Amino acid sequence: MESNLNPATEARETPIAELRDASKHYGAVVAAQGLNLSIRRGEFLSFLGPSGCGKTTALRMLAGFESPTSGDVLLDGQRVNDVPPHQRPVNMVFQHYALFPHLTVAQNIAYGLRQRRPRPVEAEISRAVEQALETVRLPGFGPRRIWEMSGGQQQRVALARAIVNQPKILLLDEPMAALDKKLRRDMQIELQSLQRSLGITFILVTHDQEEALSMSDRICIMRGGRIVQVGSPRDLYDRPASRYVADFVGKSNFFPGQIASSAAGRTTLAAAGGLMIAGTAPVEIAAGRTATASLRPEQIALHRRAEGLPVTVVNRIFLGEHTEYLVRHTNLGEFLVLVSRQAEAAEGGFEPGDPAHASWPEGAALILADD
Amino acid sequence: MRIYALAVYLFLYIPIGVIALFSFNAGRHAAQFQGFSAQWYGKALSNPFVVDAFQTSLIVALTSAVLATLFGTMAAMALQSVKGRLRVAFDALIYIAVMVPGIVIGIATLIALVTLFDWLNPLLAAVWPLAEGAPQLSLGYGSLIAAHGLFAMALVIIIVRARMAGMDRSLVEASADLGATPWGTFRQVTLPQIFPGILAGFLLAFTFSFDDFIIAFFVAGSQTTLPVYVFSSIRRGVTPEINAIGTMVLAVSLLMLVTAQAILQRGRKAG
Numbered sequence: 149m150e151s152n153l154n155p156a157t158e159a160r161e162t163p164i165a166e167l168r169d170a171s172k173h174y175g176a177v178v179a180a181q182g183l184n185l186s187i188r189r190g191e192f193l194s195f196l197g198p199s200g201c202g203k204t205t206a207l208r209m210l211a212g213f214e215s216p217t218s219g220d221v222l223l224d225g226q227r228v229n230d231v232p233p234h235q236r237p238v239n240m241v242f243q244h245y246a247l248f249p250h251l252t253v254a255q256n257i258a259y260g261l262r263q264r265r266p267r268p269v270e271a272e273i274s275r276a277v278e279q280a281l282e283t284v285r286l287p288g289f290g291p292r293r294i295w296e297m298s299g300g301q302q303q304r305v306a307l308a309r310a311i312v313n314q315p316k317i318l319l320l321d322e323p324m325a326a327l328d329k330k331l332r333r334d335m336q337i338e339l340q341s342l343q344r345s346l347g348i349t350f351i352l353v354t355h356d357q358e359e360a361l362s363m364s365d366r367i368c369i370m371r372g373g374r375i376v377q378v379g380s381p382r383d384l385y386d387r388p389a390s391r392y393v394a395d396f397v398g399k400s401n402f403f404p405g406q407i408a409s410s411a412a413g414r415t416t417l418a419a420a421g422g423l424m425i426a427g428t429a430p431v432e433i434a435a436g437r438t439a440t441a442s443l444r445p446e447q448i449a450l451h452r453r454a455e456g457l458p459v460t461v462v463n464r465i466f467l468g469e470h471t472e473y474l475v476r477h478t479n480l481g482e483f484l485v486l487v488s489r490q491a492e493a494a495e496g497g498f499e500p501g502d503p504a505h506a507s508w509p510e511g512a513a514l515i516l517a518d519d
Numbered sequence: 520m521r522i523y524a525l526a527v528y529l530f531l532y533i534p535i536g537v538i539a540l541f542s543f544n545a546g547r548h549a550a551q552f553q554g555f556s557a558q559w560y561g562k563a564l565s566n567p568f569v570v571d572a573f574q575t576s577l578i579v580a581l582t583s584a585v586l587a588t589l590f591g592t593m594a595a596m597a598l599q600s601v602k603g604r605l606r607v608a609f610d611a612l613i614y615i616a617v618m619v620p621g622i623v624i625g626i627a628t629l630i631a632l633v634t635l636f637d638w639l640n641p642l643l644a645a646v647w648p649l650a651e652g653a654p655q656l657s658l659g660y661g662s663l664i665a666a667h668g669l670f671a672m673a674l675v676i677i678i679v680r681a682r683m684a685g686m687d688r689s690l691v692e693a694s695a696d697l698g699a700t701p702w703g704t705f706r707q708v709t710l711p712q713i714f715p716g717i718l719a720g721f722l723l724a725f726t727f728s729f730d731d732f733i734i735a736f737f738v739a740g741s742q743t744t745l746p747v748y749v750f751s752s753i754r755r756g757v758t759p760e761i762n763a764i765g766t767m768v769l770a771v772s773l774l775m776l777v778t779a780q781a782i783l784q785r786g787r788k789a790g
């Protein structure tokens with residue numbers, strides 16, 4: 149990960165994988181369009197987006213199951229458009245695991261090693277299989293049949309079957325979608341530490357923003373077959389380039405309006421009722437255009453003193469360390485405010501129906517072009 | 520409704536039951552039962568004509584089933600990558616092949632083969648380097664195996680295809696992803712997955728050939744299969760010996776069918 153900190157080394161290093169203007173069309177269906185992405189060695193990258201936005205297609209082009217209709221796929225600097233999957237040094241964990249039902253757990257895991265030429269000796273294979281089982285915390289499960297394993301265990305077997313080959317990249321297509329919530333959380337943590345300890349590049353496909361935010365070094369957000377923004381979770385959270393990204397990454401309040409002025413990195417939006425909201429625009433928007441101001445719930449403060457917008461408390465949800473208030477303003481309508489326990493202690497709590505005032509630091513809003 | 524169904528079943532199975540029963544008849548009359556005996560089985564099995572016909576049936580059934588299974592499986596695999604209208608056309612042709620009456624296949628095959636032989640035999644004689652001994656193509660094992668094999672191939676295609684459709688496509692992709700060549704994937708993943716279908720297809724193909732009378736009647740030439748033998752001896756009256764042969768054919772066919780069904784059922788569970 150040092151390469152991320154040092155631009156000089158980063159420039160010298162060839163990306164482990166690259167999509168160059170890669171598109172995939174199925175007849176009239178555009179599954180992916182002009183994807184450009186450089187994947188860094190050893191990083192944990194997620195493709196994030198709603199169902200049908202082309203995440204799996206991007207992953208399958210890297211694995212070799214699909215070859216791009218136009219553009220290139222590169223692995224380690226080599227163009228691999230026409231290299232079949234069995235000759236690519238990448239492995240995939242399939243959405244429904246795709247474990248071989250006629251083989252035992254150990255035989256499933258050994259499958260990749262047995263395909264190698266020259267074939268490793270059996271002792272070596274079984275040692276590697278044992279070690280992989282240890283890694284995914286299933287020691288001794290080798291002789292079991294696949295259907296004797298629970299969903300979570302099958303997922304670990306699928307993971308072991310892939311990592312035992314020490315691939316250059318591990319591709320994971322919604323690996324946790326079939327697990328229940330608690331198991332999913334455990335597995336996310338495990339996957340992340342596994343990635344750190346193995347040092348393998350992980351590329352994960354998910355439609356779960358929380359999953360992407362908590363696990364990834366970088367997230368690639370997709371929409372309608374295109375990449376809309378790539379960045380670290382923090383980048384995307386703090387500096388979403390569009391309303392779509394702001395909406396997808398974390399919670400946000402959106403106030404539509406018209407650009408009143410735009411100058412010197414400072415943009416002002418005239419929201420409903422002529423209320424002016426000042427902020428920064430990641431992408432310059434001309435005055436007069438419609439746009440949206442985005443404010444994160446935690447950027448807004450709620451207090452009794454008459455400062456900021458007068459609002460009425462509609463609802464409150466206790467979240468432990470924070471309390472989430474839904475408040476209503478005459479012009480802006482309802483929006484969310486996240487109040488820390490500390491702030492709440494200072495202000496005293498609010499009950500539904502209480503009058504209050506909401507404020508945020510001047511210029512804190514993000515002014516985003518409508519998309 | 521129940522009575523109806525019962526009547527249908529009785530109507531279907533009573534004659535078969537009667538044949539099986541009378542094959543154990545101690546007496547020599549087909550119409551009256553005179554106690555149990557296995558003597559007719561012994562008689563049938565020591566009749567050289569029966570043994571000969573049985574051998575012919577076995578050779579034809581085995582060979583045609585092997586060929587049908589081999590080519591039927593290959594065809595089923597090839598058809599997997601055929602999509603759209605062509606696929607519909609192929610499917611229709613396969614189902615039609617299964618539904619065409621045996622007599623049509625028998626006559627059509629006979630005419631086609633005889634025409635072909637008439638045309639090829641002079642040609643063969645002309646190009647044969649020796650003055651004598653040019654091979655004469657004629658009806659016999661070859662035509663029996665070809666006709667049965669071709670017809671049974673349609674059965675195998677249908678069964679293997681059904682099995683393939685039930686198979687998870689991502690298994691093939693997972694295998695390729697793990698470094699297996701296309702052949703390696705076929706051998707290690709596809710084949711074990713569809714094997715129950717292949718085996719069941721083989722057994723059905725065998726059964727089809729083993730008890731087929733109509734097609735064999737037309738294309739057997741100088742050969743006699745067991746059903747053809749039974750038919751020709753019936754003209755001399757139904758003897759308990761015939762009943763014994765019929766029961767043996769039935770037993771073999773039933774055994775094959777039950778095995779095929781069991782394999783398909785088990786494969787479905789494990790698959």
Ligand SMILES: Nc1ncnc2c1ncn2[C@@H]1O[C@H](COP(=O)(O)OP(=O)(O)O)[C@@H](O)[C@H]1O
Pocket residue numbers: 174177178179180197198199200201202203204205206
């Ligand atoms: N083999 C295919 N044939 C036709 N359309 C496809 C095929 N695979 C994917 N698509 C279409 O491409 C789009 C993107 O699919 P996919 O990459 O699977 O999305 P995601 O993984 O983000 O849910 C979808 O509209 C999907 O219907």
Ligand SMILES: [Mg+2]
Pocket residue numbers: 200203204322353
């Ligand atoms: Mg998908």
